[in-house]
Amino acid sequence: GESVGLHLPTLSVQEGDNSIINCAYSNSASDYFIWYKQESGKGPQFIIDIRSNMDKRQGQRVTVLLNKTVKHLSLQIAATQPGDSAVYFCAEMEYGNKLVFGAGTILRVKS
Amino acid sequence: KAGVTQTPRYLIKTRGQQVTLSCSPISGHRSVSWYQQTPGQGLQFLFEYFSETQRNKGNFPGRFSGRQFSNSRSEMNVSTLELGDSALYLCASSLLGQGTEAFFGQGTRLTVV
DSSP states (O other): OOOSSOOOOEEEEETTSOEEEEEEOSOTTOOEEEEEEEOTTSOOEEEEEEETTOSEEEOSSEEEEEETTTTEEEEEESSOOGGGOEEEEEEEEETTTEEEEOOOEEEEEEO | OOOOEEEOSEEEEOTTOOEEEEEEOOTTOOEEEEEEEETTTEEEEEEEEETTEEEEEOSOOTTEEEEEOTTSOEEEEEOSOOGGGOEEEEEEEESSSSSSOOEEOOOEEEEEO
16 A cells, blocks of 8 residues: 555646546455545545445535445545645545555645 | 643654653543654654553564553653654554544654755
8 A cells, every 4th residue: 555756647627527537445354445635734624435235326516436346446526626625535435444545646726 | 621632742852862751641532652754755654552551562673662641641652763764653542442433643853864
């Protein structure tokens, strides 16, 4: 799970469009996954989680999809708003409540 | 319900000094984890405490230590500070750990000069 020399990918979307942020995780034994949103100067904010016995979970305007076969997570944000602009991280929870984070994706919403 | 509170928000220290950071978890949460966030390495796990016991530890040198009190508040300590310790230190609390939602504080921004 460590990332060296991070260059975060950026997703630019038009306000009102849907956003899809992707994440590959590393440990096939991980059974719990969380998406976080981090705005500048703040700590990560919990968005939505999913357990490995599910492949889809919906929240308010957000949907998380889990594909265990290829170890892939995605976060879908419906009707993206300017306030959604932030860095988004996926995290897998390993034994002992250790969260292993992805590098993150910058979401920019154009008005 | 109050969120996770970290103090102080900002710190400037000199190389060689030590520092103690504090985290008060959400009321009722027994698990507290610490993370270091830097532009180069991203978010990295330091350690987790549950009911005053360290339950898991990341790959950081022994200069990084922590503890948890009976009220679940936690402190982390960094001794003999190095320039590379400059980072945002984040604390996350969860009810039980082990697959339950983890909520983060705003972090402590440590700058070592």
